[in-house]
Structure formats: structure tokens, C-alpha cells
Amino acid sequence: QQQVKQSPQSLIVQKGGISIINCAYENTAFDYFPWYQQFPGKGPALLIAIRPDVSEKKEGRFTISFNKSAKQFSLHIMDSQPGDSATYFCAASIWRNTPLVFGKGTRLSVIA
Amino acid sequence: GAVVSQHPSWVICKSGTSVKIECRSLDFQATTMFWYRQFPKQSLMLMATSNEGSKATYEQGVEKDKFLINHASLTLSTLTVTSAHPEDSSFYICSASAGEGGYTFGSGTRLTVV
Numbered sequence: 001q002q003q004v005k006q007s008p009q010s011l012i013v014q015k016g017g018i019s020i021i022n023c024a025y026e027n028t029a030f031d032y033f034p035w036y037q038q039f040p041g042k043g044p045a046l047l048i049a050i051r052p053d054v055s056e057k058k059e060g061r062f063t064i065s066f067n068k069s070a071k072q073f074s075l076h077i078m079d080s081q082p083g084d085s086a087t088y089f090c091a092a093s094i095w096r097n098t099p100l101v102f103g104k105g106t107r108l109s110v111i112a
Numbered sequence: 113g114a115v116v117s118q119h120p121s122w123v124i125c126k127s128g129t130s131v132k133i134e135c136r137s138l139d140f141q142a143t144t145m146f147w148y149r150q151f152p153k154q155s156l157m158l159m160a161t162s163n164e165g166s167k168a169t170y171e172q173g174v175e176k177d178k179f180l181i182n183h184a185s186l187t188l189s190t191l192t193v194t195s196a197h198p199e200d201s202s203f204y205i206c207s208a209s210a211g212e213g214g215y216t217f218g219s220g221t222r223l224t225v226v
Contacts, residue, residue: 034214043118043205043217044156089155093215099146100207100215102155 003027006090006103013110019077021106023090026071030092034100035064035075038087047075047088051095080110114140116208118218125196125225133191133221135206141186142208147179150203150220162189196225 005024013019025033034049050057050064050073057064063076077084087107091100115138125131135145144163148156160176162168162183170176178200180192189208193200206218 032214036217041203041220041222043220045217046214049214099158099161100156101158104155107153 003101004090004092004103006106008106009104010107011109013080013108015080015082015110015112017080017110019080019084019108019110020074021088021090021108022072022074023092023103024070024072025092027092027094027101028071029094030101032093032095033064033066033073034091035062036089036091036102037084038089038105044089077108080108082110082112084108085110114208114216116142116206116216116218118206118221120221121219122222123224125223127197127225128195130192130194131196131223133193133204133206133223135189135191135208135218137187137208137216140208142189143186144209145183145189146207146209146215147181147189147191148205148207150205152203156205159191193223196223198225201225 003026035047036044037047038044048059048062050066052068061078066073087105089105090103093100117136119134147159150156159174160168160170162181164183164186168181183189201224203220205220207215
């Protein structure tokens, strides 16, 4: 049973556009929702994370929107750049010392 | 920020031999370490959770006798792939819970068994 569902599987965005990736979760005990960026051959790197007590968090060009009642959260990348081309994973966990559960990933390509 | 150093970054071994992967937390104490496996173009799949000083907890379907995990100190966890076979070729990644900093990941190890 997949606990975190991520869409779309792949995404092509024009340079300067907005990239939007969505995730839905099932386990209401989850209380930590991070997004990771991964380049080929590298480990995942934390982009931004949110706890369920807020509905939105912004860091630079990256914004997480969180809807607790719908059990959904999304990543918005503003002013997308070719350097943002990577695979993005959403994840969820019960905070601290429990493993992250990952979505299946979204391959983002930003074209000039 | 919290850093986990993972070595080696890549390794090629012959079928039937064993390979050890190390993960060290450089500037914090990692009470819990998680080990993931990632096949090409797929997501990270949790293999096991290890707590310092105790036996690792393996996910269903992961052979504990094949993937030996040792977490003998708060700064070092190792994964040994025993009697490796080509189907064990994958990208192995460790992760540690770093308190308020969330989770930090190693850079991964690309294992190729020939």
C-alpha cells in the first residue's frame, strides 16, 4: 500500500514558468512533510519542509502548500530554471526517528 | 548543518563477494540511521532502520542475513552486502534523523556486482 502518492510522474516547464508537483498521503499520523531534490548519482537533498500547523511555507523560489483536511501538499517552484531540472520527491513521516515514506518522484525538465 | 558522509561513492565487486558501505554523521550524533535502496528511475525504498547499540529492524522482504547492518556507535553505521549477486546492484543511501534539522542523507553508494 503506497502511503504517499505523487503526481505527475514527469513534468516539462518553460524557463521562467511555475512548476507544480502534488502529493497526497493516507496516514493521518504523519506530521512532517519534506520535499527533496535529487540529481543523477547523488543522494536526495532537502529543499523545504512543512509541519501540519501551517498551510504554506516559502523559501526563496520554493513554496509548499499544505491542506490538512484534504491530506494533500504540493511544491511550487517559481521562475523555474534549467538548473532545477532534477527528480523531486515528496515524503512524509511521523516526526523524528521514524523513517520517511517517499512518493514515486517527479522528473522535472526545465527547457529554455 | 548536519552532514552524513557515505563511502564509498561507487564500488564494483565480483559475484559472491561482500561489500561494506559506511555512513558517518560528522557533526551530530545519529541515534537512528535509515538505509534505503534505489533502483534506476525509481523511488527510495526503505530497507532497514538501525538504532545505536541494538539490532536493526528490517522491512518486509529484505533479507537480514544478506544485508547486515551494524550501528555500533552514535556516529557510524555500516551496511554489508554479503555474497552479492548482480540483482543486488543498486544505489544504496543512508539517512539519519538530525533532530530539528530533519533528516539528512548521505551521498549514496552505487554498487555494481559483476
